[in-house]
Amino acid sequence: MKILLDLHGGDHPIDEFIFGCVEALSLCANLSLVLVGDENSAKASLDKVLLDKAYNKINRDRIEFINATDVVTNEDVPTDAIRNKKESSMVIALEATKIREDISGMVTAGSTGAALTGATLKIGRIQGVRRAALAPILPTLKGGRVCIIDGGANIESTPEFLEQFALMGSIYMQSVYGIEKPRVALLSNGTEDKKGNALVQGAFPLLKKLPINFVGNMEAREAISGDYDVIVCDGFVGNVLLKALEGSLYGFKGLLKGALTSGFRSKMGALLAKPSLKKAFKPFTLDELGAAAFLGCSKLVAKAHGSSKAGEIKAALLQVHTMAEANITNKIKTEIGKIITN
Amino acid sequence: MKILLDLHGGDHPIDEFIFGCVEALSLCANLSLVLVGDENSAKASLDKVLLDKAYNKINRDRIEFINATDVVTNEDVPTDAIRNKKESSMVIALEATKIREDISGMVTAGSTGAALTGATLKIGRIQGVRRAALAPILPTLKGGRVCIIDGGANIESTPEFLEQFALMGSIYMQSVYGIEKPRVALLSNGTEDKKGNALVQGAFPLLKKLPINFVGNMEAREAISGDYDVIVCDGFVGNVLLKALEGSLYGFKGLLKGALTSGFRSKMGALLAKPSLKKAFKPFTLDELGAAAFLGCSKLVAKAHGSSKAGEIKAALLQVHTMAEANITNKIKTEIGKIITN
Numbered sequence: 001m002k003i004l005l006d007l008h009g010g011d012h013p014i015d016e017f018i019f020g021c022v023e024a025l026s027l028c029a030n031l032s033l034v035l036v037g038d039e040n041s042a043k044a045s046l047d048k049v050l051l052d053k054a055y056n057k058i059n060r061d062r063i064e065f066i067n068a069t070d071v072v073t074n075e076d077v078p079t080d081a082i083r084n085k086k087e088s089s090m091v092i093a094l095e096a097t098k099i100r101e102d103i104s105g106m107v108t109a110g111s112t113g114a115a116l117t118g119a120t121l122k123i124g125r126i127q128g129v130r131r132a133a134l135a136p137i138l139p140t141l142k143g144g145r146v147c148i149i150d151g152g153a154n155i156e157s158t159p160e161f162l163e164q165f166a167l168m169g170s171i172y173m174q175s176v177y178g179i180e181k182p183r184v185a186l187l188s189n190g191t192e193d194k195k196g197n198a199l200v201q202g203a204f205p206l207l208k209k210l211p212i213n214f215v216g217n218m219e220a221r222e223a224i225s226g227d228y229d230v231i232v233c234d235g236f237v238g239n240v241l242l243k244a245l246e247g248s249l250y251g252f253k254g255l256l257k258g259a260l261t262s263g264f265r266s267k268m269g270a271l272l273a274k275p276s277l278k279k280a281f282k283p284f285t286l287d288e289l290g291a292a293a294f295l296g297c298s299k300l301v302a303k304a305h306g307s308s309k310a311g312e313i314k315a316a317l318l319q320v321h322t323m324a325e326a327n328i329t330n331k332i333k334t335e336i337g338k339i340i341t342n
Numbered sequence: 343m344k345i346l347l348d349l350h351g352g353d354h355p356i357d358e359f360i361f362g363c364v365e366a367l368s369l370c371a372n373l374s375l376v377l378v379g380d381e382n383s384a385k386a387s388l389d390k391v392l393l394d395k396a397y398n399k400i401n402r403d404r405i406e407f408i409n410a411t412d413v414v415t416n417e418d419v420p421t422d423a424i425r426n427k428k429e430s431s432m433v434i435a436l437e438a439t440k441i442r443e444d445i446s447g448m449v450t451a452g453s454t455g456a457a458l459t460g461a462t463l464k465i466g467r468i469q470g471v472r473r474a475a476l477a478p479i480l481p482t483l484k485g486g487r488v489c490i491i492d493g494g495a496n497i498e499s500t501p502e503f504l505e506q507f508a509l510m511g512s513i514y515m516q517s518v519y520g521i522e523k524p525r526v527a528l529l530s531n532g533t534e535d536k537k538g539n540a541l542v543q544g545a546f547p548l549l550k551k552l553p554i555n556f557v558g559n560m561e562a563r564e565a566i567s568g569d570y571d572v573i574v575c576d577g578f579v580g581n582v583l584l585k586a587l588e589g590s591l592y593g594f595k596g597l598l599k600g601a602l603t604s605g606f607r608s609k610m611g612a613l614l615a616k617p618s619l620k621k622a623f624k625p626f627t628l629d630e631l632g633a634a635a636f637l638g639c640s641k642l643v644a645k646a647h648g649s650s651k652a653g654e655i656k657a658a659l660l661q662v663h664t665m666a667e668a669n670i671t672n673k674i675k676t677e678i679g680k681i682i683t684n
Contacts (some may be wrong), residue, residue: 189581220585239531244586247563259622268617272611280601
């Protein structure tokens, strides 16, 4: 199973990416990698990492390099970057993923806008899929996972888009996370069937007819409660939901840290409580979550957080590996085909 | 200054409401109250509370009672309840607030939908106001306050609604919270000027022309950062934002509590850290926040949380008192008048 990694566009230097790659290779025997970026730096970094006893048994043949001399940045206008930055690691990565049959999917930590635009323009959608959607995974308070779809790819949506997002999200959580009957809910301003704006009200009857476990409307308050496996919404609302949760989580962690370091008494308390605090909040750390899958493209594309370090890169690579093993692209193709012919 | 309180529709018994009233009266010398609800229970409850030494100097003449024999519940369809439940405390409260010049505004902890519908149908909007909007206040991580407008009243909005929400929110934070130049931002999926769905893109140039301190687009991640004073959005998105923040706060507190009570070592740690934890999270408790103002009606209406206890009722009454003293209704009338004639 070969996965491609775009080495640029994230916040951290190439060493973090290489370290993440080697970690993933050491954990997953049938994984091999294609690394796209500054080949010399990547090779030098690999030499360093492989000196480590823990990794010196890893076979270098499991890593292929493709050189790229340019980088797509967050300041680039996505469509312009994909069209004009032909030597960038992201464009070369997308093209290699599209063309090469031996590559099952790719991971990038670069610009979300460029990755999504590029995936649609260069790789293309699965036949019948109206729009590809970003499907980030969040931890829940019950220790599980919940998928938000669309997490920000489609700022304007139609009820028919949401219908397909629901189907793709359900397939994803079933195949990749092993949830037998994912509980799929529509994000609304109340739980009653009639609640919602025109988009949600239009989507409700469409979701009800799908061959999924649609459990009705839900409120943002329950997003991470663990009562739902898939939350369906348009990309604008999904973006607000994700960022609100992210912002408040970081904010509260900051408050907690501040409180536990203010004065001797609190510091002593923190020392005692540290192990159980660490355990409780572990699921709410970035590197546990992997990347956000971009569902609906004919090859797997996953967007790792821009601030990804080795742990997140490792998680993202393993996640795309799992998605590829689960043959999720074909499953989506088949199920979307069924609702289209119905 | 006379404020009316609807005694029913909240989750807690009338004693909590009466206790909150007496607390507010004891804190604010020029406040008097009109209480609408089951008069006998309310009077009996008042008799009990006034036995307390702390309150036995409060003059009973500062409280007027209006009897009501019915209650609007959360199960009622809002428009039906407002039209048909003529003996309900909420309908009687709305009508008294509308008609009586001596009443400056009202507080209800009842059904949000019924309160908003009722305020529009019974009390009516200020001349020139397109839609009244719910303006809840959240604490920020920097110890300040931020207003979300619209927090859920208008599920479908137009750019022109958002324009007026921005103006009303700015006036509110200026007059009631004393912020000289409130930083007003438009909630979007990115900070760049061109970001947003059609609604946000349509509203952006309108907000830019307003005589307010419009600071551009902002992301949900920064909602409680303290970098903004007013966040403008449609009611659907505002509802998602509020409930996501609320859900994560409660969830986070739950995790924290769980961690700090798991085993002897953690409990000891919690004991030591408790004072500083309590201090850090104090702004994030409900009773510090008061009620959500419903801005744009010709009389002041504020919606207290359904789960309000005495502390929240007290805060809500004092908040409406402050709004009335600041003459916010007239200010909105004047400023809306200016943008309409422009």
